[in-house]
Amino acid sequence: MESYKREFIEFLQSAGVLKFGDFTAKSGRKIPYFINAGEIKTGENISKLGYFYAKAYVDKLGKKQAALYGPAYKGISIAVSASIALASEGLNLPFFFNRKEVKDHGEGGIFVGYKPQAGEEVVIVEDVITAGTAIRETMDIIGTALPEVKVAATFVMVDRKEKGKGEKGAMVEISEEYGFPVYSVVDVYDIIEYLEEDPANEENVARIKKYLEVYGA
Numbered sequence: 001m002e003s004y005k006r007e008f009i010e011f012l013q014s015a016g017v018l019k020f021g022d023f024t025a026k027s028g029r030k031i032p033y034f035i036n037a038g039e040i041k042t043g044e045n046i047s048k049l050g051y052f053y054a055k056a057y058v059d060k061l062g063k064k065q066a067a068l069y070g071p072a073y074k075g076i077s078i079a080v081s082a083s084i085a086l087a088s089e090g091l092n093l094p095f096f097f098n099r100k101e102v103k104d105h106g107e108g109g110i111f112v113g114y115k116p117q118a119g120e121e122v123v124i125v126e127d128v129i130t131a132g133t134a135i136r137e138t139m140d141i142i143g144t145a146l147p148e149v150k151v152a153a154t155f156v157m158v159d160r161k162e163k164g165k166g167e168k169g170a171m172v173e174i175s176e177e178y179g180f181p182v183y184s185v186v187d188v189y190d191i192i193e194y195l196e197e198d199p200a201n202e203e204n205v206a207r208i209k210k211y212l213e214v215y216g217a
Contacts, residue, residue: 001190001193001194004185005186006194008157008185008186009190011048011049011052012035012158015045015048016036017036017037017040018034018035018191019033019034020032020204020207021034025130025131026130026133027130027131027132029131029162029215031211032207032208032210032211033204035127035128035157035158037077037127037157038073038074046080046081047081047085049077049078049081050078050080050082050084050085052157053085053125053155054082054086054088056155056183056185057086057123058086060153061123061153064121064123064152066093066120066152067093067114067116067120067121068095068125069097069098069123069124069125069138069142070124071097071098071126071134071137071138071141072097072099072100073100074127075097075124075126075127076097078127079096082095083095094114095113096111096113096116097111097112098141099111099112109145110145116146116149117149118148119149119150120149121149121151122150122151123153125154125155125156126138126155126156127156128157128158129154129156129159129170129171129174129182130162130170131162131164131170132164132174135154135174135182139151139178151178152180153183154174154180154181155183155185156171156182156183157185157186158184158185158186158187158188159182159187160188161187161189161212161216161217162216163215163217171184188208188212191208192205192208192209195208
């Protein structure tokens with residue numbers, strides 16, 4: 001396993017982002033592990049998270065100029081931290097995020113921050129994709145409010161390697177449906193490989209593998 005992947009998984013565990021147990025995803029699936037960016041609550045940890053997203057951005061997109069979009073609520077801090085980390089690398093990108101309710105006073109509208117113009121590109125930063133439910137909601141928002149901008153890519157922490165609406169992986173379905181790539185820092189098989197190095201994780205590994213027998217793409 002690449003060192004940065006190990007470093008990232010260790011970070012997810014130490015920050016309480018990666019948890020094991022019984023959870024319900026937005027898709028309604030009962031899942032044996034959970035990725036919760038809401039557990040990142042300190043300046044040091046949000047800075048580290050932004051570093052990993054920035055690394056992934058530059059690795060995949062180079063110096064592409066685009067606006068970072070963080071879907072409310074967890075995507076907001078990811079977009080901010082990633083933009084700061086990218087700025088430290090000499091890539092100064094604007095960012096914006098949505099409100100859950102449209103504001104009818106002040107500057108108004110559904111978005112806060114940068115306002116992408118027609119023809120500009122947007123990169124979505126999310127925490128995780130399970131069945132693709134949340135990203136489709138995001139695309140509905142962007143498609144309605146910003147019909148003349150182009151989504152260039154989406155970045156997530158973890159590719160869960162699960163089926164979407166059909167038999168294909170959710171991230172593959174999203175890519176085919178909307179025409180942009182979806183990248184992740186690590187995937188569930190990286191997590192399994194990491195966990196298998198410690199026999200104490202045997203039960204969690206078994207439960208994840210059993211889950212993937214049903215929902216794995």
